[in-house]
Structures are given as C-alpha cells and as structure tokens.
Amino acid sequence: MSDELLVEIKDLRLNFRTFDGVSKVLNGVNLKMWRGDVLGLVGETGCGKTMTALSIAHLVPCPPGEIVGGEVLFEGENVLEKSAEDMRLLRARKLAMIFQDPTTSLNPVFSIGDQMIDIIGSRQDTSKASRLGMLGGAGNLLPDVRQLRRRARERALEMLQRVGIADAPQRMSDYPHQFSGGMRQRVLIAAALSGRPTLLIADEPTTALDVSIQAQILRLIQELVEELNLSVLLITHNLGVVAKMCQKVAVMYAGVVVEYGSAIDIFKNPQHPYTVGLMRAIPTYGTKRGEIQGIPGSVPNLLDPPPGCRFHPRCEHALTRCEEEPPPAPIEIGAEHVVSCFLYS
Amino acid sequence: MTEALLQVRGLKKYFPVKGGLFQRQVGYVKAVDGVDLDIKRGQSFGLVGESGSGKTTVGKTILRLIEPTEGEILFEGQDLCQLSESEMRARRSEMQMIFQDPYSSLNPRMTVKRIVGEPLIVHKWAKGRALDERVRELIGLVGLMEDHLYRYPHEFSGGQRQRIGIARAVALEPRMLVLDEPTSALDVSVQAQVLDLLLELQGRLNLTYLFISHDLAVIRYICDRVALMYQGRILEVGSVEDIFIEPMHPYTQALLSAMPVADPEYQPEEIILEGEISTLAGAEGTCRFAPRCPMKSSERCAQQEPVLKELKGGHLVACHLYD
Numbered sequence: 001m002s003d004e005l006l007v008e009i010k011d012l013r014l015n016f017r018t019f020d021g022v023s024k025v026l027n028g029v030n031l032k033m034w035r036g037d038v039l040g041l042v043g044e045t046g047c048g049k050t051m052t053a054l055s056i057a058h059l060v061p062c063p064p065g066e067i068v069g070g071e072v073l074f075e076g077e078n079v080l081e082k083s084a085e086d087m088r089l090l091r092a093r094k095l096a097m098i099f100q101d102p103t104t105s106l107n108p109v110f111s112i113g114d115q116m117i118d119i120i121g122s123r124q125d126t127s128k129a130s131r132l133g134m135l136g137g138a139g140n141l142l143p144d145v146r147q148l149r150r151r152a153r154e155r156a157l158e159m160l161q162r163v164g165i166a167d168a169p170q171r172m173s174d175y176p177h178q179f180s181g182g183m184r185q186r187v188l189i190a191a192a193l194s195g196r197p198t199l200l201i202a203d204e205p206t207t208a209l210d211v212s213i214q215a216q217i218l219r220l221i222q223e224l225v226e227e228l229n230l231s232v233l234l235i236t237h238n239l240g241v242v243a244k245m246c247q248k249v250a251v252m253y254a255g256v257v258v259e260y261g262s263a264i265d266i267f268k269n270p271q272h273p274y275t276v277g278l279m280r281a282i283p284t285y286g287t288k289r290g291e292i293q294g295i296p297g298s299v300p301n302l303l304d305p306p307p308g309c310r311f312h313p314r315c316e317h318a319l320t321r322c323e324e325e326p327p328p329a330p331i332e333i334g335a336e337h338v339v340s341c342f343l344y345s
Numbered sequence: 346m347t348e349a350l351l352q353v354r355g356l357k358k359y360f361p362v363k364g365g366l367f368q369r370q371v372g373y374v375k376a377v378d379g380v381d382l383d384i385k386r387g388q389s390f391g392l393v394g395e396s397g398s399g400k401t402t403v404g405k406t407i408l409r410l411i412e413p414t415e416g417e418i419l420f421e422g423q424d425l426c427q428l429s430e431s432e433m434r435a436r437r438s439e440m441q442m443i444f445q446d447p448y449s450s451l452n453p454r455m456t457v458k459r460i461v462g463e464p465l466i467v468h469k470w471a472k473g474r475a476l477d478e479r480v481r482e483l484i485g486l487v488g489l490m491e492d493h494l495y496r497y498p499h500e501f502s503g504g505q506r507q508r509i510g511i512a513r514a515v516a517l518e519p520r521m522l523v524l525d526e527p528t529s530a531l532d533v534s535v536q537a538q539v540l541d542l543l544l545e546l547q548g549r550l551n552l553t554y555l556f557i558s559h560d561l562a563v564i565r566y567i568c569d570r571v572a573l574m575y576q577g578r579i580l581e582v583g584s585v586e587d588i589f590i591e592p593m594h595p596y597t598q599a600l601l602s603a604m605p606v607a608d609p610e611y612q613p614e615e616i617i618l619e620g621e622i623s624t625l626a627g628a629e630g631t632c633r634f635a636p637r638c639p640m641k642s643s644e645r646c647a648q649q650e651p652v653l654k655e656l657k658g659g660h661l662v663a664c665h666l667y668d
Contacts, residue, residue, distance in 0.1 A: 044532035180621050210395035211559065212618045215603035219617055237532065240562075240605025244612055263609040281537035283566035284607050292566065294538030298502040 005076070006199060006231050007033040007056055012070035014051055014255075017063060023302045025051050027255040027310070029070070030330055030340075033248075035198075038225060038232045040242035040263070042278075043252035044299055049235045052252070053201045055080075056233070057095050058087050074199075092123045096192035100204035102184035106176040112187055113172030116156035116194070121148060123195045159190035163220060182213035186220065193224060200225075203235045218245060239282055243267060248336075251275045254300055254310040256327065261337035271339045273315045309342070317343055349419075350521060350553050351407070353382040356416035358402050376402040378577035380416075381653070384570075386520075389547065389554040391568035391585075393561060393600075399577040400557045404523045407555065408442055409433055420521075438468050441514040445526035447506035451498040457484070457509055458494040464516045483512040486549075487542060504535035508542065515546060521553040528563060540567055561604045565589050570659075573597050576633040579653060583660035593662045595640045632665065640666060 014026035026048045033039050041049050054060045055072050058079045072079050074094070079087065099105050107115060160168040163186040176184060185205060192200065202221065206214040218241065225232055234245055242249055242263065249266040251259045251274065259272040270276045277295040297314040300306055306313050312322040321342050328345045330338035357380075359373040377399045384390045394400040406413040409425055418425040420440065428436060441464075444450040451460055462480045465471045471479050481491060487508040498506055507527060514522055527543070528536040544567065546552060558564050564571055565585055572582040573596065581594040592598045599616040606612065618637045632638070635646040645665045653661040654668075 044534065182621055210621075211561070211600055211603050212395060213621055214605075215615055215617050218605075219615070238605060239533070239607035243607045243609045244605045246609075267607065267609050278534060279607075281534045282607050283537075283540075283562045287562075287566055289544060289566065290541075292537045292540065294536070294541065295534035296538075298504060298535060299532070 004035040005032060006035045006037070006074070007031070007233075008071075008073040009052065009055070010071045010073070012052070012055060012072060013068045014048075014055065014060060015066045015068055017066065018303070021303045024305060025065075025255055025302060026055075027305070028326070029252075029255070029257055031250055031257055031260070033199075033231065033233065035231055036229065037248055038234060038246045040246035040249045041233060041235045041252060042237060042239060042242055042249060044237060046254075046299060046302070047252045048255040049237075049252055050203055053097075053203055053233055053235055056199075056201065057091055057097060058082065092195060094198045095201065096195065096197035096199070097201045097203065098185070098188050098192050098205050100207050102181060102188050102208070103176065105188055106184060108176055111173050111175055112160075112179065113153070113156060116160065116172070116187070116191055117149060117152045119191045120152040120155050120194050155194055156190075159194045160187065162224075163187070163190040164216075165190075181209055182216060185209065185217055189217075189220065189224070193228060193230075196228060197230070199231045199233065201233045201235070204237070205234070206241065207236065207238070214241075221245070239267075239278070240284075251278070254305060255302065256310060256340060257330075258311065258327075258341065259337075259339050260330070261334070265334060265337045269334075269337075271333060271337070271344065272341050273317050273343070274311050277314075319343075348386050349383050350386040350388075350421060351382065351384040351555075352417075352419040353380060353403075353407065354417040354419070356380040356382075356403065356406060356418065357414045358399075358406050358411060359414045375577050377406065377413075380574075380577070380579055382572065382579075384521075384553060384555060386553055387547075387551060388570060389556055389568040391564040391571040392555060392557045392574060393559065393564055393571060394574035395559060395600075397576075398574040400559075400574050401525055403574070404442065404525050404555060404557050408437060408440055408523060410442070435468075438464070438517040439519050440521040440523065441517065441519040442523045442525065443507075443510050443514050443527050446530055447503055447510055448498075448530070450510055451506060453498050456495050456497060457489070457501075460498070460509060461512045461516060464513060468517055470517065479516070483516055486515070486546070487512045502535070503531050504538055507531065507539050511539075511542065511546070515550060515552075518550065519552070521555065523555045523557070525557045526559070527556075529558065529560065536563070543567065561589075561601065573600070578633060579663065580634065581660075581662045581664075582653065587660040591660075593656060593660070593667065594634075594664050595638050595666070596634050599639060 009029050009031040012026050012029040016023040016025050029052050043049050051060060056074060067080060157168055165171055165183065165186055179187065206217050209217060224230065236242060246263050249261065249263050250257050253274045259275045266275060270279050280293045281295060283292050295314050300310055308324050309322040309327040312318040319342055327340045328342060330340050331344045332338050333344055356377055358377040359375050361370045362372045362374055363369065364371040380403055392400045392403060402411060405411040407418055413426060425433065458480055461483050462476055465476055465479060484491065484494060489508055528539050531539060547554060556568055568585055570584055571588045572579050575596055581597050588597060592601055599618050602613055602616045616639055620637050630650055632646040632651050643665060651663040651665050653663045655661050656667060
C-alpha cells in the first residue's frame with residue numbers, strides 16, 4: 001500500500017430532481033482512497049453507494065441528477081471539470097466498472113467475442129499509432145484496421161482465458177444468453193480489465209450470484225487485484241463479502257459517509273451508532289437466537305430528510321444537537337479511523 | 346414437539362419441456378426428484394440450496410400451489426394429494442405461505458385492512474365488527490399501527506410490507522407457515538427486525554416453519570433442523586449443530602466454507618467448487634454432485650445414486666464416502 005492518494009471526494013453534494021421534489025441523494029460525501037487499496041463501500045439500499053461510485057467516473061445521469069457542490073479528485077484532477085472527451089479517455093485507460101446484473105450489461109444481439117473486441121478496439125483507436133494509421137490514406141486504412149482488430153481479438157481471447165472461460169476460442173462466437181450468470185460476470189470482468197485500468201469499481205458484483213459462484217468470482221477478483229496491481233472500490237451491502245475482500249471500509253447512511261476505517265476497526269470496534277447497529281443486526285458464525293437486533297425505524301425518505309443528522313430519528317444516543325445541526329466534519333478517533341458524529345466532537 | 350406435523354415421501358415434480366415444430370413435449374426438467382421431509386410440530390425446518398436446486402418448488406408443491414407429479418404429502422397424517430380442490434382449499438387455512446418479494450405479493454389496489462382481512466372473508470371466519478377487531482389485533486401482532494389500516498402497500502417500506510404479508514398469513518391461525526426467502530429482499534437492519542418478529546410469533550402462536558433460503562447465516566439463526574438441496578434431491582439433513590459444526594457431505598462443507606463471514610479476523614480456508622449447477626449436471630443414476638465434487642469421487646459415484654443414510658441420531662447424508 002503506497003501513500004499516494006488515488007481518489008479523493010470532498011463534500012460531494014448531489015441532488016435528483018423528481019416529480020415529487022428535489023431528492024438530496026448525496027449530502028456531503030467525504031472519501032479518500034489510496035493507490036492499492038481495496039475499499040469496501042457499504043450501506044443499505046438507497047444510501048448513495050452507487051451514486052458515489054458513479055460520480056468518480058462522472059457517470060451520474062445529469063439531468064435528472066445535479067451536482068450542487070464538492071469535488072471529485074482522481075489522481076489529483078477534478079473529474080467534474082473535465083471535458084466529455086477527456087473523461088472518455090480517462091475511463092478508457094484508468095477506470096473500469098463492473099455491475100450487479102451481468103445480463104443487462106451485455107448486448108444480447110452481439111456475440112461475446114464481438115463485444116469484447118469492440119471494447120478493446122475502442123481503447124486502441126485512441127492511441128497515437130492508430131490515428132497516424134488512419135491518416136495514412138485509404139490504402140493504409142484497411143490493413144491497419146484489420147490488424148487492430150486482430151490484435152484486439154488476441155487480447156480478448158487472452159483475457160477470457162485469464163478469467164477462466166473454458167474453450168474460450170469457441171465460446172467467443174456464443175451469445176450472452178448461452179452463458180450462465182457466473183460466466184457472464186467473468187466476461188464483464190475480462191472486458192473491464194482488458195484496458196489495464198488503475199481503479200476497478202465493482203458495484204455489487206456478486207449479489208446476483210449463488211454462494212458457490214460468488215466464491216469463485218471473489219477469488220478471481222482477488223487474484224487479478226494482485227496480478228494487475230489494481231485498486232478496487234467494492235460496493236456491497238453484504239458485510240461478509242466486505243470482511244473477506246477489503247482492508248478498508250466506508251459506511252454510508254442516507255447520503256453521508258458516517259464512518260471510515262480499517263476493516264478490523266469497523267467490524268471489531270465500530271464507533272458510529274449506525275455502524276454499531278449494523279454490526280448488531282447481522283447474524284454471523286455462532287450468533288444465538290435473540291442476539292441480533294434490528295435498528296428500529298427505517299431509512300429516511302431523501303425527498304424530505306430529517307433535519308440535522310439524518311440518522312438521529314433511529315439513533316439511541318441522539319442529542320438535541322443532532323436534531324438541529326448537520327453532523328460535524330469527519331473526526332479522527334484513531335489511526336485512519338474517522339467518524340462523523342457529535343458523540344465524538 | 347416430537348409429533349410429526351408434515352411428512353413428505355418421494356415428492357417429485359417434473360416440468361415438461363416443449364419444443365420442436367408442434368411444441369411437443371421433448372423432455373422434463375426434474376425440479377424436485379424424490380424428496381423426503383419430516384417436520385415436527387413447533388419446529389423451524391430450514392431448506393437450503395442454490396438457485397435452481399428446487400427448494401421453492403418443494404415449498405409450493407407442499408401447499409399444492411403446484412401439483413406434484415408423484416409422492417405423498419402427509420399433513421397430520423392425511424395425504425394432501427388425495428384431497429379434492431375444495432377440500433384442499435379448506436385445508437390451506439392451516440398452512441400459509443409468505444413470499445420473497447413484499448412488493449409483488451400485495452395487491453396495490455387494496456388497503457392494508459382489506460389485504461389482511463381477505464383470508465378471513467374468503468374462509469368465512471368473520472365479518473362486520475368481528476372482522477374489524479381481528480384485523481386490528483393482527484396488525485398489532487406484527488408491530489404495525491392502527492392508522493396504517495387505511496393505507497395502500499406503496500406507502501410502506503419493504504420491511505413493513507413483509508409485516509403486512511405476515512399478518513395476512515397468520516390471520517387464519519395456521520399451524521404451519523412456508524416462508525420462501527422472506528428476508529432476502531430486505532436490508533440487513535430491517536431483516537433482523539423481521540427475523541425477530543418471526544421468532545416471537547412462532548413462540549406465541551405455536552407455529553411450525555418451513556423456512557426456505559439460500560442465506561446460511563439466516564438459516565442458522567432461525568432453524569432447528571436443516572436440509573440441503575442440490576438439483577432436486579436432498580444431500581444432507583440434520584440439526585443446525587450437525588450441519589454447521591460437523592457438515593459431512595462435501596457439498597455442505599464447500600458451501601459453508603464459501604459463505605462470507607462478516608468478521609475480517611476469522612476467514613476460514615475456502616473450498617471453491619468448480620463449475621456451476623446448470624453446466625455440470627450429473628447424469629441419471631449417478632451422484633448429481635459428482636462432477637463438481639472436490640473429493641474426486643470413487644467409481645461408485647458415477648455408477649450409483651447415493652441415498653440418504655443415517656450416520657448418527659437424526660443426521661442423514663447421501664454420499665458414497667460414508668458407506
């Protein structure tokens with residue numbers, strides 16, 4: 001783990017305009033990610049995990065989304081200020097994403113091989129060499145394109161074999177529906193990593209898969225992380241997956257990162273009342289009946305969030321301050337362990 | 346506690362597969378292929394398996410929401426498969442089902458009062474003021490408020506909707522509930538609330554649960570006895586302690602080791618299974634798990650289908666390793 005900061009999100013605020021009003025989806029997100037980190041982003045449905053991740057790639061749909069404040073620095077540059085073309089290049093070379101549902105991420109009417117080649121080709125075309133080739137006149141154009149395509153094909157095959165697709169040369173001409181869920185997710189991982197990215201954003205990559213397939217995919221991601229020296233932002237609501245994969249964890253609640261720390265700190269020594277509640281709510285190995293405890297109430301409606309700290313209506317330690325003032329900026333309570341809560345200010 | 350409430354013998358459900366020019370039947374999907382279960386009164390029986398293992402089909406055939414192809418379902422000694430449709434409908438008041446998706450299992454055009462009261466009206470249990478009182482009682486039982494009665498399902502969160510489904514299911518004072526993944530659509534903090542409600546109701550109403558889930562942690566938390574399904578067959582049955590502390594079948598061992606544990610310091614060595622259920626189906630008359638089995642099976646696994654055998658008090662395994 002180096003000390004180089006890869007991603008830094010500062011006080012990011014994101015609103016969504018809906019027919020019912022403005023939904024404050026992200027309400028001042030602060031997050032740091034170092035190169036080589038495997039960072040888990042956890043939280044319940046609708047807490048803004050995916051939107052935080054999408055904002056790193058500047059992929060939040062705007063409209064209806066609207067970034068109303070904050071910065072997202074990737075390798076020190078604010079991605080929110082980049083032009084569309086610069087962003088496209090950044091995404092092609094540095095960022096890769098895989099999503100929860102591998103079925104909807106693949107086009108059903110093209111073969112797996114064609115889709116892989118297109119993805120790899122779109123990255124190659126932006127390189128200087130190919131642009132020169134394109135400029136070389138019609139005579140040069142055809143062989144060059146063919147050659148690029150051949151190279152893309154080789155790379156696609158290499159990646160498919162690496163992620164464990166059996167009979168990859170034959171299966172390249174198969175269509176997505178001929179692959180099982182686990183195999184599709186492998187194809188997407190192959191496509192995402194074919195450009196040798198720096199950061200992999202994995203949004204619930206195993207939620208749609210069975211336990212035994214989940215284990216296969218997680219093992220594959222772990223191997224590739226080491227092999228390619230990747231940094232990973234792993235978004236999930238499954239705390240078991242986080243415990244297994246991540247060294248660092250950020251916990252989100254209703255559009256705010258409430259706690260950030262090493263996995264050991266978060267699981268063994270949680271400090272924010274929400275994290276404490278979350279840890280109490282999951283049955284783990286050897287939990288006896290009556291030992292788990294839900295957090296009373298439910299997640300707030302972001303169209304009309306409670307004033308002050310958004311967790312205060314469900315919090316057993318809520319102070320009067322929590323109902324009035326927004327929660328304080330992250331407070332450091334240990335080595336790389338920060339909490340956003342008045343209890344610690 | 347010792348009396349069997351539900352016994353299932355040789356349950357099979359084959360779904361026809363149609364194909365070809367005239368949509369003729371070309372084969373079967375053997376969703377459930379010879380399942381035996383014994384569920385005792387007051388027990389929480391867990392049925393675990395990966396998707397496509399046939400666990401939901403077992404749950405639905407037990408209530409005859411799907412007609413079984415073969416087999417006996419003895420509920421308090423009476424074979425449900427022999428009942429006529431109207432007799433079965435009357436019997437169903439004693440066994441109810443709770444579904445996975447609280448969003449699609451409630452009619453969006455009915456108020457909560459109507460949803461919870463409907464079984465009482467259909468089975469002519471109550472009307473007028475008695476109905477009203479019973480519905481209020483049920484709503485209180487599952488932890489909802491009286492002012493929720495006149496709202497519609499879309500006004501509730503997932504956890505509250507699941508509570509409405511539970512209130513509807515217990516309205517007729519059933520003896521048994523079939524719960525098909527009741528918490529998989531819910532967030533963890535809400536899942537815990539619903540699990541606790543289910544445990545509380547079980548004690549209060551003396552219910553028997555058939556709890557279907559793929560979440561081993563939830564099964565371990567709520568069940569007394571667990572059965573593991575794989576491709577329509579049961580591979581191992583035992584008490585929670587048997588299954589989770591001393592798993593015998595290689596599939597159970599692999600599944601347990603692959604279950605992510607929410608504890609960064611305790612990460613057991615994993616046994617990672619090759620392949621997938623669908624791609625590596627065992628052939629007829631062989632062990633169905635053999636193609637994925639990490640124990641690199643003996644010749645018998647490819648020649649003979651293992652049957653469930655009792656290893657010790659109440660712990661049954663279907664595997665040639667223990668012959």
